[in-house]
Amino acid sequence: MERLLEHAERLGLGPWAGELAALIARKQRYIAGVDAKARRYLDTFASLPEGAPASVELASDRVRIGDPGDLDPASRETLRAALGDYRPWRKGPFALFGIELDAEWDSSLKWNRLREHIAPLAGRRVLDIGSSNGYYLFRMAAADPALALGIEPYLTNWFQFRLLQHYARVPQVYGLPVRFEELPDMAGYFDTVFSMGVLYHRRAPLETLAAMRRMLRRGGELVLETLVIPGEGELALCPAERYAKMNNVYFLPSVPCLEIWLRRAGFTAIRCVDVSRTTGAEQRKTEWVNTETLEDFLDPRDPEMTIEGYPAPRRALLIARNPG
């Protein structure tokens, strides 16, 4: 976290450095003091073995940090226990000093669906909202952005990121354990904003889209991925209680409805580049996941429906521009 402030000048964060410093100090106090799970995570972090990877490979589907030979066997076992303490691993896959972390989601599939469609990230300032353990931040870093900043409020995910970056030390990559709403108003700062898997968690999606647009410079790009419903009607589903057992899902639009939301939030050049049904190849249980997964969320008699009777998860990927 502090690294971001150390580099504030180079990163052009000057106008927001004070607010970011206050936010970071607040989060540090919270993590160290209030939250029992976070204190355990801190203890686990302190137990991590020393080690420096001889090489890091960010451009492959499995992000590889070091090789088995970079760490002695006893240290590898200590590391494996730490990784176990930080379960569930939702996003991946990673290989950390030869330990293969097959996460619940094979996130390479989404990255490969979008990579050809986005503006090249070289030299850009990128914000990833809901960055989880940073899988996409690491993949972005392979394209040499000026900055890849992830924000992820859920501490288990953020500690996973912290652990991975502790070893990977990718210079452009930073992560803060904060919600989007907590970030200072960094109007016009970012060249690309990623919002993947987050919009359906928002109660006021149009306002969230407008807030994302504010963060973009004129001509900047939004990469939006969210759950959608099938059909051409300009309609959105609002689940009565839960959707796929999640109690924090508010709106699932059709693709035409999502395009209208983007237009009404001020975006132009709106393109839907992919719609995919989520399958068991993309989201499944692995040894690093100690919770339910996709197959538990679907109707056992009809996999086209969720357990609540809604259309099964499908996700659309849209790209849009901030005209300024």
Ligand SMILES: Nc1ncnc2c1ncn2[C@@H]1O[C@H](C[S@+](CC[C@H]([NH3+])C(=O)[O-])CC(=O)[O-])[C@@H](O)[C@H]1O
């Ligand atoms: N207000 C918020 N601000 C920032 N993050 C949030 C907020 N609310 C929830 N999150 C975080 O957004 C992430 C949503 S997962 C997508 C991960 C990745 N992007 C992916 O596309 O695989 C959902 C999925 O599995 O698709 C979680 O890590 C939340 O903690």
